Amino acid sequence: MLLYILKRLIYVTPVAFGVSVVCFLLVHLAPGDPLSAVLPADATQATIDEMRSAYGFDKPLPVQYAIWLWHVLQGDLGTSIATGRPVLGEVSRAVVNSLILASVATLIGFTFGTLFGFVAGYRRNSVLDRTASALSVFGVSVPHYWLGMVLVIIFSATLGWLPPTGAGPDGSGNWRPDFEHLRYIILPAVTMSVIPTGIIARTVRALVADILAQDFVEALRAKGLDEWGVFKHVVRNAAPTALAIMGLQLGYLLGGSILIETVFAWPGTGFLLNAAIFQRDLPLLQGSILVLAMFFVLLNLIVDVMQTALDPRIERA
Amino acid sequence: MTATKSDAMPDAPAVELGDLKVGFGKIRVVDGVDLTLERGQAMALIGESGSGKSVTLRAILRLFPEGRSRITGTLKVAGRDVLALSKRELADFRGRTVSMIFQEPLLAFDPVYTVGRQITEAIQRHEKVSASEARKRALALFERVRIPSPERRLDNYPHEMSGGMRQRAMIALALACRPQVLLADEPTTALDATVQIQILLLLRELQRDLGLSIILVTHDLGAAVEVADRISVMYAGHVVETGSAHQVVLDPHHPYTIGLLRSRAEGAMDKGARLQTIPGSPPDLANRPPGCPFAPRCFLAAERCRQEMPPVAEIAPGHRVACWRTEEAAAAFRAGESAREAVPA
Ligand SMILES: Nc1ncnc2c1ncn2[C@@H]1O[C@H](COP(=O)(O)OP(=O)(O)OP(=O)(O)O)[C@@H](O)[C@H]1O
Ligand code: SF4
Ligand SMILES: [Mg+2]
Numbered sequence: 072m073l074l075y076i077l078k079r080l081i082y083v084t085p086v087a088f089g090v091s092v093v094c095f096l097l098v099h100l101a102p103g104d105p106l107s108a109v110l111p112a113d114a115t116q117a118t119i120d121e122m123r124s125a126y127g128f129d130k131p132l133p134v135q136y137a138i139w140l141w142h143v144l145q146g147d148l149g150t151s152i153a154t155g156r157p158v159l160g161e162v163s164r165a166v167v168n169s170l171i172l173a174s175v176a177t178l179i180g181f182t183f184g185t186l187f188g189f190v191a192g193y194r195r196n197s198v199l200d201r202t203a204s205a206l207s208v209f210g211v212s213v214p215h216y217w218l219g220m221v222l223v224i225i226f227s228a229t230l231g232w233l234p235p236t237g238a239g240p241d242g243s244g245n246w247r248p249d250f251e252h253l254r255y256i257i258l259p260a261v262t263m264s265v266i267p268t269g270i271i272a273r274t275v276r277a278l279v280a281d282i283l284a285q286d287f288v289e290a291l292r293a294k295g296l297d298e299w300g301v302f303k304h305v306v307r308n309a310a311p312t313a314l315a316i317m318g319l320q321l322g323y324l325l326g327g328s329i330l331i332e333t334v335f336a337w338p339g340t341g342f343l344l345n346a347a348i349f350q351r352d353l354p355l356l357q358g359s360i361l362v363l364a365m366f367f368v369l370l371n372l373i374v375d376v377m378q379t380a381l382d383p384r385i386e387r388a
Numbered sequence: 389m390t391a392t393k394s395d396a397m398p399d400a401p402a403v404e405l406g407d408l409k410v411g412f413g414k415i416r417v418v419d420g421v422d423l424t425l426e427r428g429q430a431m432a433l434i435g436e437s438g439s440g441k442s443v444t445l446r447a448i449l450r451l452f453p454e455g456r457s458r459i460t461g462t463l464k465v466a467g468r469d470v471l472a473l474s475k476r477e478l479a480d481f482r483g484r485t486v487s488m489i490f491q492e493p494l495l496a497f498d499p500v501y502t503v504g505r506q507i508t509e510a511i512q513r514h515e516k517v518s519a520s521e522a523r524k525r526a527l528a529l530f531e532r533v534r535i536p537s538p539e540r541r542l543d544n545y546p547h548e549m550s551g552g553m554r555q556r557a558m559i560a561l562a563l564a565c566r567p568q569v570l571l572a573d574e575p576t577t578a579l580d581a582t583v584q585i586q587i588l589l590l591l592r593e594l595q596r597d598l599g600l601s602i603i604l605v606t607h608d609l610g611a612a613v614e615v616a617d618r619i620s621v622m623y624a625g626h627v628v629e630t631g632s633a634h635q636v637v638l639d640p641h642h643p644y645t646i647g648l649l650r651s652r653a654e655g656a657m658d659k660g661a662r663l664q665t666i667p668g669s670p671p672d673l674a675n676r677p678p679g680c681p682f683a684p685r686c687f688l689a690a691e692r693c694r695q696e697m698p699p700v701a702e703i704a705p706g707h708r709v710a711c712w713r714t715e716e717a718a719a720a721f722r723a724g725e726s727a728r729e730a731v732p733a
Contacts, residue, residue, distance in 0.1 A: 286496050290488070290497070293451060294482065295513050300509075383547075384500070
C-alpha cells in the first residue's frame with residue numbers, strides 16, 4: 072500500500088508541473104497590462120518601466136517562469152498588488168475558510184444523499200423513490216445562488232434566526248468551531264449542499280439497485296443472512312464508489328463556489344478569486360488558481376488511494 | 389425461536405414436494421411437481437433450459453421475493469413445512485438445514501469480502517462461536533474440500549481464485565453449518581471439463597461421507613448417472629419421469645426422456661453438451677395448451693394426448709411416468725436400442 076502511494080505521488084509530479092505552467096501562462100496570456108490597475112492613468116513611461124522591472128515583467132517568459140517557480144517552491148507566491156500583503160497568507164486563509172465550508176456542505180450532502188439513495192435504491196419505483204428522485208433532480212437543477220437568496224430572505228430577513236452573510240460575528244473572516252460561528256455557516260453550507268445531495272443520491276440509488284440485483288445477494292440470503300446482514304454487504308460494496316463521488320464533490324465545491332461565497336460574503340477562495348479578477352490583482356489570481364489546482368490534484372490522489380484501499384479488486388502495486 | 393435439527397422428524401424424507409406450483413404474475417413456471425428425496429440420497433434434476441429446474445430449487449429455500457411470486461402445494465424439508473416458516477425461522481433454516489451451491493461461484497461470492505470471511509460469517513450467523521473458532525472451522529472445511537494451502541486461501545478474495553477452487557470454496561461455504569440437504573444448481577457448468585469431473589466426484593464423496601441429501605440440477609446425463617441415485621426429468625414445469633438412475637436411463641418410459649437420451653447418444657457424447665436436439669421448442673408457459681405439454685413435439689402423440697393431461701403411472705416401484713403411452717414409448721426405445729446395437733458405429 073505504501074509503495075502504491077509512493078508510486079502515485081511520482082505519477083502526480085508531471086501533472087503538478089503542467090498545472091504550474093498553465094497557471095503561469097494563464098495570467099500572461101490574459102489581455103490587458105497587469106500594471107495598469109495599480110498605476111495612475113497619467114504615469115510616466117519611466118515609472119511604468121520601473122514598476123515593470125520591479126515585478127520582473129521585463130524579462131523573457133521562460134526566465135520569468137523559472138523565477139516564479141523558484142519562489143513558489145519556497146512558499147513565496149508574491150505580493151498582492153491590491154493589498155500589498157503576501158499572497159500566500161491571503162490564499163491560505165481563504166483556502167481554510169473554503170475548505171471548512173465545502174467540507175460541511177459535502178458532509179450534509181453525503182449524509183442526505185446516501186440516505187435518499189439507499190432508500191430509493193432499496194424501494195425502487197415506490198412513492199419514496201419517486202420523492203427522493205424528484206428532490207434530487209430539484210437539487211441538481213435549481214440555481215444555487217437563487218436558492219441562497221431565498222434562504223436568506225426566509226431565515227435571516229423574515230425569521231431573523233440566522234445571520235445572512237460573513238463567517239463570524241467579528242467579521243474578521245476566521246472561522247472557528249464554536250456556536251456563534253456555527254450559526255454563520257449553516258445557510259451557505261446548506262445552500263451549497265443541495266447539488267452534492269442530488270448527485271450523491273442519484274449515484275447511490277443506481278449503485279444500490281445494481282448491487283441488489285447481483286447474484287451474490289441471493290447467495291447471502293441463501294446462507295441465512297437477514298435483511299440487516301445483507302445491508303452490511305450492500306454498504307461495503309457501495310462504499311468505494313460512494314466515497315469517491317464524495318471526494319470529487321468536495322473538489323468541485325472547493326473550486327466552484329464563487330457564486331455562493333459572493334452571495335454570502337464568505338471569505339473563501341471563491342470570494343478571493345472574485346476580488347482578484349475584478350481588481351486585476353494578477354499575483355493574487357495566479358497564486359489562488361495554483362493553490363486551488365494543486366488542491367484538486369491532491370484530492371484526486373486521496374480519492375484514488377482510498378478507493379484502492381477499499382476495493383480489493385483494484386490492483387495495488 | 390431457533391430451529392434446531394431436533395425439531396425435524398427423524399424419519400421424514402429429506403425433501404418432499406407435493407403438487408408444488410410456482411407462479412410469477414400470471415405465468416406458472418412450476419406446475420404441480422411431486423418429488424420425494426429420501427435421506428442420504430442424491431437426485432439429479434434434468435431437462436431443457438426453461439423447464440423450471442432452478443425455480444424448483446429456489447422455491448425450496450423460498451428465495452423469491454414474496455410479493456412477486458406465488459408458491460402453493462406441499463413443500464417439506466426434513467418434515468418441516470417450509471411454506472409455514474416465519475421470516476425469522478426461514479433465515480434460520482436457510483444455510484443451516486438446506487444450503488445451495490450456485491452455478492457461477494464468481495458471482496455468488498461477495499467480491500469485496502475474503503472467502504474465509506464469508507464462510508465464518510455463515511458459521512457465526514447460525515452458531516454462537518468465537519471468531520477464532522469459526523476460522524478454525526473454515527480452515528477445516530477448506531481442507532475437507534481439498535483446497536491447497538488452505539490457510540492462505542482463506543484470505544483470498546473470490547477473484548484471486550481459479551474457477552475450480554472457487555467452486556470448492558462454494559461447497560465449503562454450503563457445508564459450513566452442516567446442513568442436511570444440499571441443492572446444487574448446475575455446479576459445474578461454468579468450469580473446464582476436467583475440473584467438472586473433480587467437482588462432481590467431490591460432491592459424491594461428501595454426500596456419502598456426510599450422509600447428505602442432494603438435489604443436483606444438471607444438463608449432463610453422464611454426470612447425473614455418475615452422481616445420482618435417482619433421476620427426475622422435468623418438462624415445462626412438470627416432472628414427466630422419475631425413477632432410479634438405472635430405471636430412467638436403461639428403461640425410460642416417457643418420450644421426452646427417450647428424446648434426451650437419443651440426443652445425447654447422437655450428440656457425439658461430449659460432456660456438458662446442452663440438451664437441445666429434440667426438434668421443436670417448449671410450450672409458451674403463459675399459454676399452456678390443454679393436454680400433454682410435450683404433445684407438439686412427441687413422436688407418439690395421439691388425439692387423446694392433446695385433449696387430456698396424462699396421469700402419473702407407476703411403472704415399477706419408485707418409477708413414475710406422466711404419459712398416456714408409456715408402453716409404446718418403452719417399446720420404441722428398446723427397438724431403437726437394438727437397432728443401434730445391430731449397426732456398430
Ligand atoms: N424470478 C423469475 N421471475 C419470472 N420468471 C422467472 C423467474 N425465474 C425464472 N423464470 C422463468 O421460469 C422458467 C423456468 O426457469 P428456470 O430458471 O427454472 O429454468 P431452468 O430449468 O433452470 O433452465 P436452465 O437450464 O436454463 O437453467 C423460465 O421460463 C424463466 O423465464
Ligand atoms: S402423453 Fe402423449 S404426447 Fe405426451 S408424452 Fe405421452 S405420448 Fe407423448
Ligand atoms: Mg437453471
